[in-house]
Amino acid sequence: MEGGVGDYQEYAASAEYLHLLSGPAWPALRPRLSAALSGVTANAGPVLELGAGTGLGTDVLLDTLGNEVLAVEPSAALRGVLLARLVDGERAGRVTVFPGGATEVPLPDRIAAVVGMHMVGHLAPPERKRLWAAVRNGSRPARPWCSTCSPRPRPSRCRSSRG
Numbered sequence: 001m002e003g004g005v006g007d008y009q010e011y012a013a014s015a016e017y018l019h020l021l022s023g024p025a026w027p028a029l030r031p032r033l034s035a036a037l038s039g040v041t042a043n044a045g046p047v048l049e050l051g052a053g054t055g056l057g058t059d060v061l062l063d064t065l066g067n068e069v070l071a072v073e074p075s076a077a078l079r080g081v082l083l084a085r086l087v088d089g090e091r092a093g094r095v096t097v098f099p100g101g102a103t104e105v106p107l108p109d110r111i112a113a114v115v116g117m118h119m120v121g122h123l124a125p126p127e128r129k130r131l132w133a134a135v136r137n138g139s140r141p142a143r144p145w146c147s148t149c150s151p152r153p154r155p156s157r158c159r160s161s162r163g
């Protein structure tokens with residue numbers, strides 16, 4: 001990610017609506033994410049959540065697991081919502097919010113799981129490669145890796161015209 005943390009503006013126009021717009025996707029995602037994390041043990045280290053947004057996925061991690069969560073979020077506006085939603089006691093105590101991008105966060109020695117919901121498309125292929133390698137690196141075996149990705153666009157016919 002280029003520039004400093006305060007420079008990230010990609011969600012500047014939509015940040016105020018993102019929580020409301022994203023909510024309807026989560027009743028279906030919630031049980032699937034919980035199920036994917038079912039093998040994670042509480043003593044395996046923190047869960048790394050990339051692009052936590054307003055915390056809809058963070059909620060699932062906190063409700064499903066006893067682990068600490070390292071939530072990475074570059075947008076100040078979305079972080080504001082995330083922090084406000086975490087304000088009450090036990091939940092806040094288990095989450096560290098990193099103000100920056102996925103390739104900037106200092107990785108902990110151990111990672112219990114990596115979660116990146118609706119965010120992988122923000123990473124250019126070389127960034128993904130570097131991040132995947134860093135997360136896999138020797139002493140920090142990451143299990144499991146949960147992310148969403150958009151369906152591949154299907155080819156469709158279009159009419160050609162010559163002007």
Ligand SMILES: C[S@@+](CC[C@H](N)C(=O)[O-])C[C@H]1O[C@@H](n2cnc3c(N)ncnc32)[C@H](O)[C@@H]1O
Binds near residue numbers: 057101116
């Ligand atoms: C569509 S939102 C998804 C938010 C949340 N994960 C959810 O599913 O509700 C994409 C998120 O990825 C974050 N993001 C964008 N680029 C990123 C990067 N390089 N590293 C980490 N997060 C990034 C955005 O700020 C935003 O919060």
